[in-house]
Amino acid sequence: MTGARMIATLGGIGLLRPAPGTWGAAAALPLAWALHLLGGPWLLIAVTGIAALAGVRAIPRAVGPGEDPDRPEFVIDELAGQWIALWPVSLGAWGTGADVLALWPGIVAAFVLFRLFDIAKPGPVDRADRRKDAVGVMLDDVIAGLFAAVGVVILAAIGHGVMLL
Template identity: 50%
Template sequence: MTRLICLGFGLGLLRPGPGTWGSAGAIVLGLLIDRFLGFPVLVLATLAVTALGFWALSRELTGAHEDPSEFVIDEVAGQWLALLFPAAAFWWRDEAIAYPGWVAAFLFFRLFDIWKPWLVGRADRSGGVTGVMTDDLWAGLFAGIATVIAAGIAHGVLM
């Protein structure tokens, strides 16, 4: 069961780019949660998948220091963290998350997850379960912040 969780229930087996497939699947599921169950449930789901990711990876990566590309539970956690930013903004407006917000969260998350700047790269280099999970959580945080900044620029708030 832990392997299935780490594989994102099979998304990590898709090629090419299992991390991108994991992120895309996370976006779809996150949007469904936000739309039908609401933002508070997405927050709880993000916390739950993060804890589940740490737990499942600790079982699967005993002694390993690398991040197997097929393990995408970390991408799901990071992508949902990024998605929380636009989802929160729309929740405050009592609306379902709109098109540009989730696309920006996805694109920024993939950018930071692949590029691995600053704390993302440091976490990635630390290895082990903590490194595998925290690099994606940092990427998600940076992606969420970048999404809010991009929205502010697009809507003239930060000009």
């Protein structure tokens, strides 16, 4: 397996079946936890950007000329999107001094919301997905991750009594 393919498939995680995108998002969770422990939300945010750029570079190198770059086994985009969805959890743990794992409802919400937005592809997520290039492959999951992050913040506000419906 080439280096580009290793990056695009997250070391082969994208080859797991069924639902390789879900496997990729699930693999992002312990990695995000480790990054949070090592450097807090700032390291997680920085490495998310590096992962997104690595995906944009690796995906075109992992496919042949003229081939569709949006392959199910390419899950580097799920990694980046899932990490974005986890930013509010990491920031919340850091800001309060809490153990990030104590915020497990936020982690679960981030995972579920990210997968929901990634699969349903509402509005801008779908527009990015239709690009059919490496930027589009990454961008649809980045946007889904941002949507999920907003959802996590809203659910946290409701859960902590900050927002009343």
